[in-house]
Amino acid sequence: MKHTYKIFASLLIVVSVFSCKDEKATGEKKIEETLTSGTTTILVDNTVEPAVDDILQVFHSVYPRAHITLVNKSETEVVKDLVENKAGVAVMSRLLTDEENAYFVKRKITPQITQFASDAVAFITNKAAKDTVVELNEILKLVKGQTSDKVQKLVFDNANSSTVGVLLNIAGVKQLPSQNIYSLKTNEEVIRYVHDNPGSIGVVGVNWLSQPTAEMSKIVSDVTVLAVDNVKIDKSVKRYYKPTQSNIATGSYPLIRKVYMLNYSGKDGLGMGFATYIGAFEGQRIILKTGLLPVKLPYREIEVTN
Template sequence: MNLLKSTAGLLLILATICVFSCKMTPKKFTDETPTRGTIKIAVDESYQLMAEAELSTFQSIYKDAKVTPIYLSGDSVMKLLLADSINVIISSTKLTDNEVAYLKGKAINARTTKIAYDALAFIVNKSNPDSLIRYNTIKDIFAGKTSKWDQINPKSKLGDISVVFDNPGSNNVKTIMNKFGITGALPGNCYSANKNAEVVSFVEKNPGAMGIISVNWISDPSDSISHSFLTKIKVVSITSEFDSEGSDFYSPHPAYIANQMYPFTREVYTINRETFSGLGTGLTSFIAGDSGQRIILRMGMLPA
């Protein structure tokens, strides 16, 4: 009889603890899954508008997902990944063989996913009549052979060509240097701002300027920033590198990225060093999936 009473008392105590524990349990789980959790990601600043559009849609679908982006230069984004400060990045550069080996030495198998084909857009001032430029002329500008607008158009009164990039650690700079095999310094008429938006502002205010930015900054008319930029500058059309002296000029449009007639294109990736299928994995799957690829196309880039 005493045993029964003791057992009944123990069960009552356990039931009471269970009731209070259930009341104290948070309604939302705190563990991370591909569609739930809180993370930070690092994004090459060239892809800020694209990332904002992707994250807005992703988080509207998955209410328990909280992704905070950090927008930095391409160099800085990669450094954060390698330093274990961030698990997911969006960049136009892959890991080098040495970087892959470094991560594997730490038992980390980083996964690279191609999410888009991007183009570098060359932009000039609204007053500049020369928005059709040959590929070889662009090449000569970065070789230091062409430095004045009247070398492109003898009637031009604009003077020196001032080339402006987003920042010194930019993948935009690397893309140009790799394209033309430049191993030393760029010509003295090449300058750096801090961000893509500052490139647009510089070109808007300086008639002789030529800016270089990612095409996603000027391709979505429904985006207020992109629309504003398009009203301030002209986008340059360029001949194909395979027919530089031809009569056909191509803008950085997805169709000309796809057929490779526009000469300044590159791939865009997510790189994920998560050691499990976390929120970064879910975000990557979303961007690479149908809905995410539709956003890529809307941003003026070619889906992967």
């Protein structure tokens, strides 16, 4: 941890020496992009956007010369914009595939990758539902196009969502079936839909449940977060686990994924500065408060006196 701080501090000293404001022809002053100043855009997967936005608010308050715009999109849209060079930095719950990365290999760009948290795909249902648990196999039946006696309807935020990708990968299929599967636009819409429609199960990023906005707080409190079985732990006894930080940390919850900051900009600019901050002590403390699991658990020193 001390080594990380020394590196970050050294970088800040270097950029503070060389950073300056350029005069435009119009007389306006432009802030040069460094690790802690300038303007840039970061693409973010909608399922983890609340946590990233929280860290960004603090980052902006610490470095007022930094102006980062978050662009909230589905996973497929984020990858598309990266490959089309519409932005160079993104937050995703997976790394790019070899095929997706080939574009950057041709341009001789080596990505700077920072894993800063672990997340979970959560299932929610209406408060009126009798069951508070669900078997993952019953969910996967619908994803495979089969029918289930226990799960009638799955609702995703987006057909191109990272949550869809997780379940498709586990189910071993390439696309969602047309029956019993519904796609909306955002995680907020999924939560609202489940709240208003009994009998459906929504699939969302756990961050939207652990850290709802003021507008969504009442609605989130009125839905049930389902516990999911994990047959890999003990096949003889069926146990169910909720997507809590402790269950993510122990691996008890079966649908865990890593969250990365991917820098394909080809430079050590503001995106790299934000990635360094999010992976350092302060950023990790904020991650802990958002409900996600930080890569480095912040420590507390306790002094015992007689």
